[in-house]
Amino acid sequence: MAGVRVAVLGAGIVGAACARELARAGLAVTVLDRGRPAAATTAHGEGNVLVSDKGPGPELALARLSRELWPRILEQIADRRPEAALAAEWDPKGGIVVATTGAGARELADFAAGQCGAGVTAEPLDAPARAAAEPHLTRDVAAAVHYPQDAQVRPAAAAAALLADALDARAALRTACEVLGPVSRGGRRTGASTSRGTVEADAFVNAAGPWSGELAARLGAPVDVRPRRGEVLVTTPLPPTVFHKVYDADYVGAVGSGAEDLQASAVVEATRAGTVLLGSSRRRVGFDDRLRPGVLSVIAAKALRLFPCLEGVPVMRAYGGFRPYVPDHLPVIGPDPRLPGLWHATGHEGAGIGLAPGTARLLAGLLLGQDPPLDPAPFRVDRPAVLGQGGAV
Structure with a gap:
C-alpha cells in the first residue's frame, strides 16, 4: 500500500503509536494536532501499563498485547534514538x-x-x-x-519517542492545526479543512482522545466519546x-x-x-x-x-x-462504516498509555488488510454504546 496517504488526527500517545505503526509499514503519514504533541491527555497521565485492573475480556486481550509490544518497540527505537527510548523510562516495576x-x-x-x-x-x-x-x-x-506484568512509562516522553520514530520513517507533523470539517470533491470526501489549509488523504484516523466525539461530529460521523x-x-x-x-x-x-x-x-x-x-x-x-x-x-x-x-x-x-x-468502557478501534476513509482509535479512558501499542497494531492490521492480532469485533465503531442509545446517532 505504498503511496497511501493517512492523516492521523491527534498527536497524543495513541496518535503517535498509530503514526509510527503506519509510517513504519510504508504509508505516507501526516500527523495533525490542534496544539502540541502529547500536551493534553497524555501529559496529564501517570504512565500506567496495566493488566491488573482488567478482567477477562477484549480489553484485557488488548492490554496483554500492548504489554508485549511496549518493551519491544522501545528496544527498536533505542537502536535508532537511544536517548528517546531512555527518556521514556520504561519500568516493569509490577x-x-x-x-x-x-x-x-x-x-x-x-x-x-x-x-x-x-x-x-x-x-x-x-x-x-x-x-x-x-x-x-x-x-x-x-x-x-x-x-x-504491570509497568510504567513517562507518558509524554514515551509519546515523543513514538512520534520521533514515525518522523524518522518520513511521517510529517503539523502542529497548531485544528480540523474544521470535511472537504468533498465530485461527491466524494477527499480531505479535511483545517486552520492551516486543506489536508488531503485516503484515510483519516480519529485519535483525538476526549475530543474525538466533537471531531467525529465535525467530520460527519458522530461517536459517543466524552x-x-x-x-x-x-x-x-x-x-x-x-x-x-x-x-x-x-x-x-x-x-x-x-x-x-x-x-x-x-x-x-x-x-x-x-x-x-x-x-x-x-x-x-x-x-x-x-x-x-x-x-x-x-x-x-x-x-x-x-x-x-x-x-x-x-x-x-x-x-x-x-x-x-465510552459508556461501555471499551476503546473504539477500526473503520467507520458510515463514512468510508474515516477510522477511529480512541475511547481508552485512563488506559491509553498502556493500550497504545496494541491499538496501533490492531488499527494498522485492519487498515492494511492484514490478519488482526486479536479479534477486532468488540472494538467496532458501529456498536450501540458508540453510536448512542438504540444504536443510532
Whole structure:
C-alpha cells in the first residue's frame, strides 16, 4: 500500500503509536494536532501499563498485547534514538492490589482467579511477603495480590519517542492545526479543512482522545466519546518509599463505573525522580478544568490509608486531565462504516498509555488488510454504546 496517504488526527500517545505503526509499514503519514504533541491527555497521565485492573475480556486481550509490544518497540527505537527510548523510562516495576476488608479480599481473590485463567500472572502475597515488597504499606490489609506484568512509562516522553520514530520513517507533523470539517470533491470526501489549509488523504484516523466525539461530529460521523476528568497529586522527592504501583481494590470498580459523580480510590506509585504520585479520581464534568480542593482532599486521604508514612509529606503540585470515556468502557478501534476513509482509535479512558501499542497494531492490521492480532469485533465503531442509545446517532 505504498503511496497511501493517512492523516492521523491527534498527536497524543495513541496518535503517535498509530503514526509510527503506519509510517513504519510504508504509508505516507501526516500527523495533525490542534496544539502540541502529547500536551493534553497524555501529559496529564501517570504512565500506567496495566493488566491488573482488567478482567477477562477484549480489553484485557488488548492490554496483554500492548504489554508485549511496549518493551519491544522501545528496544527498536533505542537502536535508532537511544536517548528517546531512555527518556521514556520504561519500568516493569509490577503492581500490588490491596484489599482492606474481608469482603474486598474475597472479591479480589475471585477477580485475580479469573485473570489467571485469562493468562495474567497474579500472585497472592501473605503478610511477610507484603512487608518485604512494600515495607511502608499499612499493616491493615486483608489481602494483596502481586501483578509482576504491570509497568510504567513517562507518558509524554514515551509519546515523543513514538512520534520521533514515525518522523524518522518520513511521517510529517503539523502542529497548531485544528480540523474544521470535511472537504468533498465530485461527491466524494477527499480531505479535511483545517486552520492551516486543506489536508488531503485516503484515510483519516480519529485519535483525538476526549475530543474525538466533537471531531467525529465535525467530520460527519458522530461517536459517543466524552471527557472524564481525573486528578493526581505529586509529592516532593522522597527517599525510596514506594516500590510498585500500589492501589486499593476499589480502583477496578471506579474504572468500570459510569457514574457522573466523584469516583475515587487510592493509587500510589513513585517515579524515577523520587516523587510519589497520588491518585486517582474520575468525574464527568465536561471540559471543566478547574482543580477542586475537595477532590484533592479525598485523594490524599485515601492514599494515606495505604501509606500512613506519607502524612506530612509536602505536595508540590496537583494536575488534572480529561480521558476519553465510552459508556461501555471499551476503546473504539477500526473503520467507520458510515463514512468510508474515516477510522477511529480512541475511547481508552485512563488506559491509553498502556493500550497504545496494541491499538496501533490492531488499527494498522485492519487498515492494511492484514490478519488482526486479536479479534477486532468488540472494538467496532458501529456498536450501540458508540453510536448512542438504540444504536443510532
